[in-house]
Amino acid sequence: MVYAFQPTASVSAKDTAIINEWYSNASHLLYSNLRKSDDLINKAWKTSIDIDYEQGIADGYYYTGCIYERKGTLNIAKRYFERAVALYVEKGFFNNLPDAYRRLGIIYMDENRHYTAFEHFLNGLQVAEEEGNFLGQVELSIELANYHNTVSKDYKEAVATLDGAERLAKEKDYRATLGPLYLQYGIAYAKQRDYQTALRYSNLAKGQFKAFSGPAENWQLKVLLVEGGIYSKTHDDVRLAAILKQVGAVVDSVGDPQLQISYQLLQATERYFLGDYENVLKLCDEVKRQLTDQVQLAEDWHNMRLLQLKALYALGDINRADMLLDDYEYAKDSLYAAQYVGQGREMSENYKLEKFERQIKEQELRLSNTSYQRYGLIVGIVVLLTILTILYMHFREKDRLAHRVALKNAEISVQNEILKQANKQNELLLREIHHRVKNNLQIISSLLSLQSRKTSNKEVVSMMQESSSRINSIALIHTKLYQQQSLSRLNIQEYIEQLSVHLLSVYNIGKKDVRFFVQAQDVSLDIDTAIPLGLILTELMTNSLKYAFVNRNDGEIHIEVKHEGAKDYELIFKDNGVGIPEGKLTQTQETLGFRLIHSLTRQLAGIIQYTFGEFSMYNIRFKGQV
Structure with a gap:
């Protein structure tokens, strides 16, 4: 009687350290070797899923989002970052959360979802401050300054935000962040018409970008365009021409449409200073x-219209200039209305409340001739205001919750569709793997058969034939998994019937009338249990066909597999052959086949018993997976 047990797996510190190192190496390779970085992230993510390492799984979404962001596929990157943020917040993993908020905010800025972007920048900054993530604080402060410079137009707030970030960057020696930081300083001071300070920060930014390697050409171009904008405001056409010459040498290679537009507007401004008004109009067209009607490009659109108007008035085309001015006013209202529609609704609601309060106060003054009426009115007003405020807050919160629920449902639908497509792809790949494993095993079996034909040694032929049968039992499992609908569990009844037909064709040399009786209709096993069980059955059936029916023309083999519990199974194998005498039982169990049976039984955490009476019977109780 043999017992065997299988230990359970757990997440170890060594495994998590290796996974974290893979992610770290992938992060360092993100801008130098994207393909290798992607391979490392996929390996770390798959391993995290295999060992159920929750932080590794969440990091997988974050780093995969970085890969898609690097490829320029922002819509897909956004979904991965959103999922990463949700998991980080849910599980309390804060290392990469500030940067995930930052990257999401940048994508939302690109989509003109400015309020959502601002909210993400603030959330990321809060987490970075709470967790002592100083680099995250600096990077998120730069993005907040960019928001104030381009959307809210609160340039003083942008400078105040940058002041704190600059102190922290210098204190912690984050020199790589100083270039973008000085660039935002330059933009903020240029917008406030402090051009000398703006130029000083632009020069500082250029110096920082030159000091560091990497994709700095884009940043250098942005600094030059800021300087060009300053020279256009100060009418310094000589320096403006020099800036345009530098920008023109690199703007096409950068391939940024928004920077190309800013460059063309500066060209148009230069032509205006030179009095070449026809070319100003051509460049503006x-x-x-x-340009589109995006709010993010509103300033470029505004500058383009002003240049057109100046050029038309300079050419004396008054009628066309007036018509363009009317169109400009109409389009400007529509453009800015789209940006502030949400704020307008909220202001409208506040105005209605204030108006209602004013009406109540007027009624209070009319009834102030008696204290009784005044006090009664005050109580009524307070009650009414309380009820209205409660109702207002209730319905407003209800609308917000409904909107959030709708957004969450849409997100869940997108995630479900992505998971369905991934599951279909994985199922196709798994079927292909089973098919190829089956083909490879059949090739090995065929090679053994070919090799056995080249020898006349019966013992060698028998060994190769037995090895071929064992391989065929495994190949048959992969064949069944490939053919059936389920890829995780195997129908044992069909498998045993086909296995018995194959073995009968191989070992029933005397064409004896050997019949198999299989009863396992309601049993299905996972592949990790089915393969050892198939090898055990191969050994038992081979042994019966070779030795049980000596000097007989017929025989019966009965095989039954049944449930004994949620994970417990029982195999009963018996034949009505000659059996194994007690004197030879110990000797028989020393053979390779019986050692294999006992070893596989231990692998299944099982117990094996042999009895001999009317039937020679093996009873094996073993463990499976639910």
Whole structure:
């Protein structure tokens, strides 16, 4: 009687350290070797899923989002970052959470979802401050300053935000962040018309970008365009021409449409200073074809219209200039209305409340001739205001919750569709793997058969034939898994019937009338249990066909597999052959086949018993997976 037990797996510190190192190496390779970085992230993510390492799984979403962001596929990157943020917040993993908020905010800025972007920047900054993530604080402060410079137009707030970030960057020696930080300083001071300070920060930014390697060409171009904008405001056409010459040498290679538009507007400004008004109009028409009604490009659109108007008035085309001015006013209202529609609704609601309060106060003054009426009115007003406020807050919160629920449902639908497609792909790949494993095993079996034909040694032929049968039992499992609908569990009844037909064709050399009786209709096993069980059955059936029916023309083999519990199974194998005498039982169990049976039984955490009476019977109780 043999007992065997299988230990359970757990997440170890060594495994998590290796996974974290893979992610760290992938992060360092993100801008130098994208393909290798992607391979490392996929390996770390798959291993995290295999060992149920929750932080590794969450990091997998974050780093995969970084890969798609690097490829420029922002819509897919956004979904991965959103999922990473949800998991980080749910599980309390804060290492990469500030940067995930930052990257999501940048994508939302690109989509003109400015309020959502601002909210993400603030959330990321709060987490970075609470967790002592100083680099995250600096990077998120730069993005907040960019928001104030481009959307809210609160340039003083942008400078105040940058002041704290600059102190922290210098204190912690984050020199790589100083270039973008000084660039935002330059933009903020240029917007406030402090051009000398703006130029000083632009020069500081250029110096920082030159000191560091990497994709700095884009940043250098942004600094030059800021300087060009300053020279256009100060009418310094000589320096403006020099800036345009530098920008023109690199702007096409950068391939950024928004920077190309800013460059063309500066060209148009230069032509205006030179009195070449016809070319000003041509350049403005070219910019107009590239611009959309996005709020992010509102300033470029505004500058383009002003240049057109100046050029038309300079050419004396008053009628066309007036018509363009009317169109400009109408389009400007529509453009800014789209940005502030949410704020307008909220202001409208506040106005209605204030108006209602004013009406109540007027009624209070009319009834102030008697103290009784005044006090009664005050109580009524307080009650009414309380009820209205409660109702207002209730319905407003209800609308917000409904909107959030709708957004969450949409997100869940997107995630479900992604998971369905991934599951279909994985199922196809798994079927292909089973098919190829089956083909490879059949090739090995065929090679053994070919090799056995080259020898006349019966013992060698028998050994190769037995090895081929064992391989065929495993190949048959992969064949069944490939053919059936389920890829995780195997129908044992069909498998045993096909296995018995194959073995009968191989070992029933005397064409004896050997019949198999299989009863396992309601049993299905996972592949990790089915393969050892198939090898055990191969050994038992081979042994019966070779030795149980000596000097007989017929025989019966009965095989039954049944449930004994949630994870407990029982195999009963018996034949009505000659059996194994007690004197030879110990000797028989020393053979390779019986050692294999006992070893596989231990692998299944099982117990094996042999009895001999009317039937020679093996009873094996073993463990499976639910």
